[in-house]
Amino acid sequence: MSTGPRVVGQRLPRLDAPGKVTGTAVYAADFALPGMLHGKVLRSREAHARLLGVDAARARTLPGVRAVITAADVPDVRYGGALKDETVFARDKVRYVGQPVAAVAATTREAAEAALAAIDVAYEPLPAVFDVEAALAPGAPLIHEAWPTYTAIPILHREGNVCNRARIVAGDVERGFVEADRVFEHRFRTGMVHQGYTEPRAAVAVWDTSGQVTVWSNTQLPFEIQNTLAEILALPPSKIRVIVPGIGGGFGGKLRVGVEHFAALLARRAGRPVKIVTTCEEELTAAYPRQSTRVELKTGVTRDGRITAKAGRIWFDTGAFAGSGPGVASVATLVLAGPYRIPNLLIEGYAVYTNKTNCGSFRAPSGPQANFAVESQMDMIADALGLDPLDFRLKNIVREGDEGPTGQVLTAVGLEECLRRAAAAIGWADRRPTADRGKGLACGWWTTTGGSSGVYVKLNPDGTVALNTGAAEIGTAALTGAAQVLAEDLGVDLADISVVSADTFATPFDFGAQGSRTAFAVGNACRAAAADLRRQLCALAAAQWGVAAETLTVRDKHVVGDGKRIALVELARLSQASGGGLIAHGTFIAPPTAYDAKRVEAHVYPAFHSPSFHAHAVDLSVDRETGEVTLHRYVVAQDVGFAMNPTYIEGQIEGGVAQGLGQALSEEIVYEGGRVLNPNLTDYKMPTTLDLPRVESILVEHPSPVGPYGAKGVGEPPNIEPPAAVANAVAAAVGVRVTTLPITAEKVALALSGEATP
C-alpha cells in the first residue's frame, strides 16, 4: 500500500465490543437449546486409590434423571496430547481428588446433583505422592504403573514419575563455571495458580440421527477438541462439529477437553441436548491450572559481570496426567536460559507426575515460574557483585544477530530498548526515593507460536467483507487485529469486516487461539486472502473497462486506475451477476526457525519463533509491620514488532500484568494431603482493580520479518515478568529476598522478622 497504513496500527474499536460492554454477548455458559438437560460430573474423593466399584443403579431411578454414565458405559480409550494417559472416567484406580468417576444428565441441575449423591463409589486407598520431591524419591509409588505401554510422541524422555525431561546443552558448562570468578546457586519455588477466567468451562452437545454430534463450547481450540472428541468417541473428526459461541476468558485453561466429552457422551445416552457448566469448586480442584515448580539455578559470572555459564533445572508438578507438562517443561528451558549471551549452558526441564489435579497451560506456560527464578537471581548476583541490576542485564542481554540458547539466530531484538525505556519510565535512577519503597526490574523473551491458519473471505453485497476463520476470539481482540490486516489490504474500513469464527464445519482449519499466534497467523492468512481478492477485484474491473488488470489497484473501497474508479459495492453486484460472487482464501504457517539440533534433547519447542522481548519495572512500598506490599506504578516496555492496535495491546499488557501480580503476591491453590484447601474465590485470592497499580505501556517496534506488518505475538508476554519484578522491588525496598511465589504479606513479614521465608 503506497499511501501508508490506514487501518493497521490504528486505535480502532474492537469488532466484538458492543456485546461485551452491554452484557448481551452469548457465551458458552449462556448457550441453551430447547429440551436441554443439565449434566454433572461425579469426582473422586480420594487422591490415590484402587477403584473397587461404582454403583449407579439407584441414581438411574431418581426423578428427572435421563442418563448416568460410568467407565463401563464409555469407550475404553486413552487420549491426551504428547502422551495419551487420560481416560474419560477413572477405570482401575483414581489418581487425584477431583478425577471424574461418573456423570449424570437430568432435567434440572438439582436433580443432577441428587443423582450424583446417589452414586456409591468404593475406594481402596493407595500411597500417594503430593509433590515433586516425593514423586522423585527412590521407591516412590508410580502414578501410572503401565505407562510405558501408553502411546506417546517418541521424543519424550520418560522415567519413573517423570513424563518428560527436556534439555539444552551448549558449550561446556563445567568449563564455564571454572572460567567464572563467582558461582551462584539459588533455589526457587512457585505455587499452583488458576487462569482465573471469569466464565467456567461450559459445553452443550447434541447428536443428530446421522451420528453427528455438535458441541458448543468455550474452548480456545475447536479443531483440537474435534480431534480429541474423535478419539474419545471413536468417530472420524468430520462427524464432530465444534462451535465456539463465545468465551469469557481462556488464558490457556481452555485449550484441552474440559466438559465437552461428558456433554457429548451424556447427550448420546439421553438422546437429548446436554449442557454442562463447571462450578467454581471444580475449577479450583479439577481444571488445568499452572504447574507449581521447583527451580535450581547455578550461574557463573566474571568479576565485571559477564555470565560464563548457567546450569538450571526446573521441575513441574504436572499432576496425575501429563497434560501440557511435557511441552511446558520443554519451553521452560528457553525461558530458564533467558535472553542472555551465555556461552555454556545445561538447562533441564522436568514434568513430574503427582497425585494432584492435571495441570495445563496458562498464558506463557512456564514463563512466570522460570523467569521469576532467572530474574530474581540476576538481581541477587548484581547485588552480590555490587552492580546495578540494569547495567548487569545490559552487559549480558542478547542483541541483533546473537544466537539464542539453542543456536537460533536472533533478529528484530528490541530488548535493550525495552530495558532502557522501562527503566527510564519508572525512574530507575532514583531507585529508593523513600524508606521501605523500592523499584524492581525484570526482563524476558517469549515466542510467537506457529501452527497453520486458513481463512476464506467473501465480498458482501454491500461491498463489505466477511472473514471466515477457524480461530476463536478469546477476548484478546486478536481477530480484530487480523481483521485490521484484511481491511488494510482490501482498502476498506475495519467496520466493514464481519467475522465468522471457530466452527469446525463452517470455517477453515486453524491451530487455534494459543501461544500469542492469532493476530500473527490469521493476520498473515488474511494477507494472502486479500491478495487473492484484490486480484479478482482488479480482474473484474479490468474486464469492465477493457484494460489490463495489472494497471489497477484497490484503494479506499474502490478499484482505481486507468483514470477510472469503481466502488467495491458495485463490483459485488457485478460479481454476483456475472461471476458467482467473489470469494478468496488464504493460508499461512510460520516457516520453521533454524536451530542447532545437537543442543537439545527430548525437546518439543526447540526455538522461539519471531520472539518478543520485554522489560517490566515496578515501584512499590512494603509495610514493615504487616509485610503488605502496595504497588504504586508498573511499567511495561514490550517489543511487539508492530503495534497492530495499540489500544488492545495495552489491554493485553494491563490484563497480563494483573494476572502476573496475582501470581506474584496472592494467588495459590493450596493443597494438603491431596486436597485443595481453598477451592473458592474467597480463599483463592485474585487481585481486584483496587489491588492493582496504574500500568503504563511502552510499545517498542522491532518488526518481525514474518509477522503481518511486522507484528509479533503480544498476548502472553505481559504475564511473564511481574513476579520477578515484584520480588526484586521488594528486595530493593526492604532488603528481603523472597524466593517462593506468591510473595504474601506473611512471608515478607516473617522474613523481615528474621525468620526463614518458606
Added chain:
Amino acid sequence: MSTGPRVVGQRLPRLDAPGKVTGTAVYAADFALPGMLHGKVLRSREAHARLLGVDAARARTLPGVRAVITAADVPDVRYGGALKDETVFARDKVRYVGQPVAAVAATTREAAEAALAAIDVAYEPLPAVFDVEAALAPGAPLIHEAWPTYTAIPILHREGNVCNRARIVAGDVERGFVEADRVFEHRFRTGMVHQGYTEPRAAVAVWDTSGQVTVWSNTQLPFEIQNTLAEILALPPSKIRVIVPGIGGGFGGKLRVGVEHFAALLARRAGRPVKIVTTCEEELTAAYPRQSTRVELKTGVTRDGRITAKAGRIWFDTGAFAGSGPGVASVATLVLAGPYRIPNLLIEGYAVYTNKTNCGSFRAPSGPQANFAVESQMDMIADALGLDPLDFRLKNIVREGDEGPTGQVLTAVGLEECLRRAAAAIGWADRRPTADRGKGLACGWWTTTGGSSGVYVKLNPDGTVALNTGAAEIGTAALTGAAQVLAEDLGVDLADISVVSADTFATPFDFGAQGSRTAFAVGNACRAAAADLRRQLCALAAAQWGVAAETLTVRDKHVVGDGKRIALVELARLSQASGGGLIAHGTFIAPPTAYDAKRVEAHVYPAFHSPSFHAHAVDLSVDRETGEVTLHRYVVAQDVGFAMNPTYIEGQIEGGVAQGLGQALSEEIVYEGGRVLNPNLTDYKMPTTLDLPRVESILVEHPSPVGPYGAKGVGEPPNIEPPAAVANAVAAAVGVRVTTLPITAEKVALALSGEATP
C-alpha cells in the same frame, strides 16, 4: 476422470436422509431460542378500504405482551422484486383480506392472540376488484393509485392495473393465420393454488447490541431475504445474518419475505428473540400462491397439421401486489409459445392487480397454467383435424438446432424421445381399452435458471471434505447432487462430503434454491472448487516426492502417480502441519443464452437456459355418474440431460406429478367477495397418497453442454404437464373437454349431463 463416474449418476442415499426419515431434523418451525417470544400478525378483514386508524393502546397493556408494532412503528419503506409496491403493514389503505396491519410479540401464543384481538382497526370500505376482468374493465378502481411513482425495473410495461405485459413477436402472426387452413380459438382458466409445503413459513429473529440481526428462517433464498430485510430495516446487508436451519418444503412459496421481517421488527422492539410460525389459515389466505389465470389461444394450422401461427394471451391475477407477477407473466410467454416450430407468434403475458392475496412463485411458475392451455388445445386441434395427438405433436415439435420462440438456438433437445417413450410406456396405441377409460398426453419445456453460485471446500483432518454453500437444501436432494459432483471430482465417496449451507455470513453467495438450478449451479461451482483442490493436493504430494505435480492425479482417496500413492487423510495432516490446511473455492454462473432481442418486449426471462423437455402420459377412468376421475397409471419421460442421482430425480418427478394432479383435479383457493371460502385443509383439497396413481419415470439424457456432467434442472418440470395430460385423457375417456382447472368431478359430471362446464 478416466475411470468413468463412480459417484455421479449413482443411486446413492441423500446426505440429509437420516434426520428426515427419523423425524429428528430441526426445521425452522422447530427452531427455538431461550427467552423467545411468540409473534402474531393482525391481518385486514377488508379487501379494499381506507385505513382510518389502528389503535393498539389496549393491546400493549395486556399481560405477557412485550411488543406491539403498527405502520407507525416501522420504517416507511416500499420493497419488492421487480416492482417495489409492498410495505410491512398497510399504511393509507388495505388492499386484500389478510394484509398485515399490525404485529405483536408475547410470552405465549395465547397472549399474542389475545393482543391481536385487542387491537382496534377502523376501515372505510372502497370499491374492489376481484378478478382480471373487473381489474381491466374501463373505470376499474386502481389498486395502486400512486404506483407510477414506485421504484421498478425500467423494462416493465405498466398501465392501469397491469403491472407488466411481456410480449413475444416473431414472424407475422396475421400472415400466418392467412396461410393456415384452419384457425382455432379457445379460452382457458385456471384456479389459484397453494404450494402445499408441509411446514408453514417460520422465522426466529434476535438482535445483538452491535445492531446485527440474526434470522433463522425456512426461506429458499437466504441472500434474497438478507437484501429484502436490508431494505425494510434500512440496514446494510452485512448487518443481517440469515440462516436456514431446515425447510419442510418450499416449491417457490418461500422465495420471498414471509414472516422474517415481522420477527426482526418485533425482536428489535422487544429486545428478545421472537418466533413466528404462520397458521394454516394464514397460509391459504395470505401467502404467495400460484396465480389464477385466463388464457386465450388462437392457432392456425394447415390441413396436414403444421402450425403456421399462434396468438396467445395469458392474464395472471397477481393479487394486490406485484410479487412474482411481472416475471411469471414474462416466463409464461415461452411456455405459451410451447416447444413447437411456429414461424409466426404473438404471445402476451399480463400480470394484473386485484384485491386478493399477493401471488408468488410455485414450481415452474406459469408452467401448468400455460401448458394446460397449450396442450389442451393441441389435442382439441388434433381432434378437429382427425389427427393422432401424438402424431400432431411430432409434426410440430422442436428438434436439435431449431430456434426457440425468441430465437435461441436449441441444443440437447430430447423432446421427440420423451414423447415417443412416454407414449410407448403408457400403451398409446391402445388409447381407449375400455369404455370411460382414456389416455392423455402432454409435453412441454422448461428452463434451468441461471444466477451465480459460489462454494468453498476444505479437506477435513480425516481426509473427508466439507462443502460450504450458500444454497439451502429444500428437500429436493439437490445439494446431495452437488455433493456427488464434488465427491466424483475429488475421488472420494459421497458419504465423505459434509455440507454446511445457507448462512449469509458463513457461506458464499448463492442465487438460491429456485428455478431448478441448485444441483446445476452449485454442482458446477463444486467442479471448479474440486479442480482447485485437486491442484493443491497434487502440489502437496509432488512436494513430498520431489516430482512434478502435473504427473499426479487424485483417485480413490489418494494422490497417485510416479509409482507412488498417498492418502488424502495423510495429505490433510501434512497440509495442516506444513501449509495452513487445504481450502479451495469455486464459483459458477450460467453463461447468457443468446436470443433475438427484437422479438421481445418488457420481458424478464427472454430465453430458457439449458432447457429440459418432457412428455407426460396418463391412463384414467371417469365415472359417468359422479364425474369422478380414477387415475390408473402415470408416465413421465423427462430429458434430464444427465441423471445425477436417478432415485432423487424420480422422487422429484413423483412429487411434482402429485402436486400437478392436485391442481388438475381438486385444488383451488376459492374466493367470494374478496374472502377465501376454504382456508383449511378440509376444504382445500390436496391429493393424498390414496388419490395418486403409480408414477413411472423414464429419464432421458441429452446432456446440457453447460450442466455438470450434462445435468439440466429437474425439480420444477414434473409439475407442468399433469393438468393438460389429465384434461386430454378425460376428453379421450368420455368425450368431454374441461377447459378450466381444477377438473373437479362436479365439472365433469355437469359436462357429461350436457350442461356447460364452468
